[in-house]
Each structure stands twice: as structure tokens, then as C-alpha cells.
Amino acid sequence: MKNNELNQRRLQATPRGIGVMCGFYAEKAENATLWDVEGNEVIDFAAGIAVLNTGHRHPKVMAAVEKQLQAFTHTAYQIVPYESYVSLAERINERVPVAGPAKTAFFSTGAEAVENAVKIARAYTKRPGIITFGGGFHGRTFMTMALTGKVAPYKIGFGPFPGSIYHAQYPNALHGVSTEEALKSLERIFKADIAPDQVAAILLEPVQGEGGFNVAPNDFMQALRTLCDSHGILLIVDEVQSGFARTGKLFASEYYDVKPDLITMAKSLAGGLPLSAVAGRAEVMDAPAPGGLGGTYAGNPLAIAAAHAVLDVIEEENLCERANHLGQHLAEVLNRAKAQCPYIADIRAQGSMVAVEFYDPQTGAPSAEFTKQVQEKALADGLLLLSCGVYGNVIRFLYPLTIPEVQFRKALDIISQSLTH
DSSP: OOHHHHHHHHHHHSOTTSOOOOSSOEEEEEBTEEEETTOOEEEESSHHHHTOTTOBTOHHHHHHHHHHHTTOSOOOTTTSOOHHHHHHHHHHHHHSOOSSSEEEEEESSHHHHHHHHHHHHHHHHOOOEEEEETTOOOOSSHHHHHHOSOOTTTTTTOOOOOSSEEEEOOOBTTTTBOHHHHHHHHHHHHHHTOOGGGEEEEEEOSBOTTTTOOBOOHHHHHHHHHHHHHHTOEEEEEOTTTTTTTTSSSSGGGGSSSOOSEEEEOGGGGTTSOOEEEEEEHHHHTOSOTTSSOOTTTTOHHHHHHHHHHHHHHHHTTHHHHHHHHHHHHHHHHHHHHTTOTTEEEEEEETTEEEEEEBOTTTOSBOHHHHHHHHHHHHHTTEEOEEESTTSOEEEEOOOTTOOHHHHHHHHHHHHHHHHO
């Protein structure tokens, strides 16, 4: 097979709405390496969009799935339950940074987790309103499209969207939005759009993923917790992209002095298999009536087995510490490159959740064009990078945390060359 031939078949067989970034087709993968159908090798700094913190085909994950395959592949947990679901919930309950006893429910996708968090919040508070933030990404279903704070390409042509959803500003120093201004935008929503006693939850990513790896300041998170407590509003933290050691802690929420009421998670939870979860304060999680939560494939036993292995790998291989180690080295390379690359406007790093943002030095405007150039140069040298940001002018680095040191150093050299030559 040839990549060009497969691309022609794709154009004939699949709709244009499914955008495809790469012109090559995967044949096999191992840890941080992809091989295409023509035998070309690529270092994978995309990791299936932050799904592979433990790398492609980690031996422990593979072994866990193979073992479960020999037992059963599906019963629908709501029909015939199984112990592995319960024990995984127990493990997450022990680690999730919420106040008091916690409970966890499993689903299949990040969007499902977010939608169910909204359902739980509305059931608990008996209120309709949800406030979220510009630049946030929460999914592609109708509810999560409404929650997402970015129009192109996610919302174009798909409205109308569900109501009682409001967007505030997310703090972003580079874009001139201070914590104070972000909090004022919430007050404007309370004055102009919905009374606080009608708001069920405030939902945000502690580190925005698609929005550009913007990190929520600690004073902002503290202010949100205070605001929520004063009005009986729940605080929901979306950790779909930031969870499972990416930021140097199991959850990015652990960096803050405040605790959310609900946390959504997915992506790297199951090492490449589709699994998501909502965890939160037990009394909040128990608000929906029996049968109110679930799904045919929710908590699939193969994905549950993989997630157990992922948690083992994170602990046994010290991936939180390794995330900090690798992220520090990458940030150093980016900061050195900044002296020679006038397009670099900002470098953001929390553990291995690292991004670089580009602005045109002549116009001062966000530069999606330069971002694409860097991506293309890197790919030509065998390194796959992803862009993000409201203006498409940010490159995010999502390497597996298990990447070998030699391969990581090679990738850093490619990044440096792509930025400075």
C-alpha cells in the first residue's frame, strides 16, 4: 500500500467533515514511535491527542487487555456488573482531589463525561445554568459544543445549541485578560444573563487544552471556589486532557489550594482504549436517580482493564516525576530558541503540558502561518507536532511520558532546528 493511494480512497469513502491532518497512514506503533504503510518512521509528539501518556502499546496495558479478552469483552455494566469496574472506581476515588468521600462513574468519551457532569450538577442543584469559558474545549456533541468556547471548526453550521450556557473570559496574560477581568466577566453574566441562584455549575479546564495550554492562576481558582460556595454553585474541573500525570501530578487540580466538586477525565485514562469518567463528592454524584447515568458501552471491561494497568504504570514508572523532568528540558530548549526566534511570544509549561505561542514580530498579530511552518519543518525531519489555540498559533507537545531519553533528545534537536532555521 502507498500513502497516496490510501488518501484517494479516503477522499472517496469518508466525508470531508472528518478533517485529517497527516498525509501518511499508520501501520504500527511502539511507545513514542509510529511507522507508516511505506515504512517511514515518525516520533509521535501528538499521542492521539494526549491519549497515550503511557505510550503506544505499553506491555502492561497490552497484557491486561489480553487477559480480559480471555474472560469476557462485554456485559453492559448496568445489566451484569463486574469487579474490575468497582475496583477502578475505588482507586480513582482514593486519588481524586475532592473534599470528603468520592464516587466515580465510567463512560466512553470525554464528551460523555462532560455531559454527565452537567446532568449530575443539574440533578444536585435543581438549577439549569452552566457557565464555562472562552477558549475552552469540552467536546463535539450538542451540549459540549455549546460549552466549548471556540467557533471554528467545531460549531460552524451545527446550531442551534442547548440553552442556559454562558461563556466568561478565561485569564490569559498574553491576551490581556487578568484574573480581575475574568472575574468581572462572570459578574457581567450574573447581571445581564442569569442570576447566580439559577446556575448549577461553573465548568473549566485547569489547563486549557485546545485553547492553547493556558494555565488557570491560583488566585482565579480560589476566587471561583469562593464564588461557587457563596451562591451554592458546583465547581466542575475538566481534566480530560490534563489528567493522568501529564502536568506532573495525577490531576492538574492538585496544584491548587481549592477542591472541585466534580472532575471529568478521559484520554490517557485507558492507554488508547475509549474510557472516560466523572468523579466527585459522593453526595453530589448520588443526585441522579438509579438509571439516570450509564450507557451501553460505559465502563467497557477491556478499557477498564487497560485503565488499571495505566494507573500501575504511572506509579511504578514514576511518570509524574518524569513529566516534570521531560517538561523542564523541553522548556529550556524553547527558551533558548526564543533568543533566535522573534516569533515566539510565550512559552507555557506545567510538567509536560508544554506549549509555545507565536506572534508575527512585524504586525504583533497571532501567526498561524509560522505555526504551520514549524509543524511542516518538524514533520519533514520525522517529528509529529500538533497545533492548538483560538487563533491556531500555538504548538503543544504531547509526547508519551515513557519516551526513551535518546529519542526525546533527538526530538528536542528537531524542535530547535524547526524554530531557528
